[in-house]
Amino acid sequence: MTMTTNINRLLSYLDELFPTAKCELFYNRDYELVIAVMLSAQTTDKSVNAVTPILFEKYPSLDDLNKAPLEDIEEILKPIGLYKNKAKNLKGIVKDLIEKFNYIVPSDKEQLMTLPGVGNKTAGVIRAEIFQIPDLPVDTHILRISKRLKLAKKDDEPIDVERKLKKIIPEERWIKSHHQLIHFGRYFCTARSPQCENCKIRDMCINYLK
Numbered sequence: 001m002t003m004t005t006n007i008n009r010l011l012s013y014l015d016e017l018f019p020t021a022k023c024e025l026f027y028n029r030d031y032e033l034v035i036a037v038m039l040s041a042q043t044t045d046k047s048v049n050a051v052t053p054i055l056f057e058k059y060p061s062l063d064d065l066n067k068a069p070l071e072d073i074e075e076i077l078k079p080i081g082l083y084k085n086k087a088k089n090l091k092g093i094v095k096d097l098i099e100k101f102n103y104i105v106p107s108d109k110e111q112l113m114t115l116p117g118v119g120n121k122t123a124g125v126i127r128a129e130i131f132q133i134p135d136l137p138v139d140t141h142i143l144r145i146s147k148r149l150k151l152a153k154k155d156d157e158p159i160d161v162e163r164k165l166k167k168i169i170p171e172e173r174w175i176k177s178h179h180q181l182i183h184f185g186r187y188f189c190t191a192r193s194p195q196c197e198n199c200k201i202r203d204m205c206i207n208y209l210k
């Protein structure tokens with residue numbers, strides 16, 4: 001089977017399984033999403049969603065967050081792990097948004113990536129979610145699935161996989177596919193117990209065939 005056939009089968013299957021997949025992080029304002037995505041590194045959206053409502057209720061504006069004591073932010077972020085570093089990044093993001101970007105989240109990728117704790121993946125998620133700018137950032141789920149389905153090589157880094165997926169998935173589907181692939185990895189093709197016996201594309205999968 002060709003790569004085009006495989007990708008078309010995967011995309012159809014994702015439409016069947018997760019037709020309305022979308023970002024699962026809670027946020028009301030653009031800067032809240034920036035903070036939530038930064039906080040989600042190496043943890044689950046669910047655990048981030050457990051702390052951000054507390055944080056944003058206690059400190060409801062960028063100015064409030066700017067004035068908040070670092071120790072208090074650390075205390076609120078404690079349950080999500082790496083909290084000292086994440087609290088430091090949060091304070092840095094808030095300061096930069098106020099001082100460098102006049103309280104407005106920039107849409108430019110390079111500018112976003114100057115914010116502490118914001119790398120290529122985080123910037124891509126923010127641009128797609130807030131500005132609807134097509135992007136297909138690769139997280140741990142998308143990395144795993146792409147390798148299982150032979151869309152990427154075993155040693156590929158997320159940035160290599162992002163480049164490969166962007167070549168084979170039409171640009172108008174990048175944002176949707178990003179969310180659908182994450183849902184597929186989170187709820188179906190999980191790291192430890194994928195539902196292989198129910199999977200309609202298992203004939204494409206090295207994880208099933210090996």
Ligand code: SF4
Nearest residue numbers: 189194196199202205
């Ligand atoms: S066969 Fe299993 S590991 Fe492979 S894509 Fe399907 S659920 Fe994932």
